[in-house]
Amino acid sequence: MIEHGLNTVLSRRSVGDTIDTLVAIVEGAGLTVFARIDHGAGAEAAGLPLRPTQLLVFGNAHAGTPLMQVNQVVGIDLPMKALAWEDENGEVWVTYPDAGWIGARHGLGADSAAAIAAIRSGVAKLIMEAAGT
Numbered sequence: 001m002i003e004h005g006l007n008t009v010l011s012r013r014s015v016g017d018t019i020d021t022l023v024a025i026v027e028g029a030g031l032t033v034f035a036r037i038d039h040g041a042g043a044e045a046a047g048l049p050l051r052p053t054q055l056l057v058f059g060n061a062h063a064g065t066p067l068m069q070v071n072q073v074v075g076i077d078l079p080m081k082a083l084a085w086e087d088e089n090g091e092v093w094v095t096y097p098d099a100g101w102i103g104a105r106h107g108l109g110a111d112s113a114a115a116i117a118a119i120r121s122g123v124a125k126l127i128m129e130a131a132g133t
Contacts, residue, residue, distance in 0.1 A: 005102070005105065007097075007124070008093050009094050009131050009133060010091060010093060010131065010133065011092040011093060011133075012092075012131060013092065013131065013132050014092060015053065015092050018054075018092060018131060019036065019054045019082075022082060022084075023036065023056065025126050026126060029122075029126065031058050031059060031060045032060065032061075032079075033056065034057040034059065035057040036057075037054065037056075039054065040054065051085065051088070052084075052086045052092075053085040054083070054085075055082070055083050055084075056081065056082045056084075057079055058079055058082070063115065063118065063119050063122075064078040064079060064080075066115050067108060067116070070109075070112055071106045071108060073106060077102045077105065077106070080097065080119070080123055081097065082096040083096070094127050094130065094131050096127055099116045099119040099120035102116070
């Protein structure tokens with residue numbers, strides 16, 4: 001499902017296991033993990049309720065830098081991110097930005113189409129594998 005430039009897929013794993021798996025896949029593919037943020041733990045530390053929610057920030061300078069060379073402001077949307085979250089029914093989802101939407105948002109043209117397509121397909125493959133689908 002794509003909504004507002006975001007793809008969302010169902011995960012067969014828990015939030016923590018989804019992100020653990022994604023970390024292993026990302027690192028195994030030679031990409032860099034920049035940050036892992038446990039929003040649920042942060043909420044708990046603040047005394048606030050929040051279902052399990054974790055964000056992974058990852059990427060590859062070889063893929064993202066050419067887009068930023070066209071428009072440096074693309075850096076606001078890169079590196080890529082994946083948010084694993086549990087809904088009110090206990091189902092786990094992974095939401096991540098669509099690379100095509102990022103390209104359109106920043107006015108990247110036909111010269112960037114191949115790079116955007118590679119990022120789109122590569123990230124989708126990583127996410128689907130991490131989600132166990």
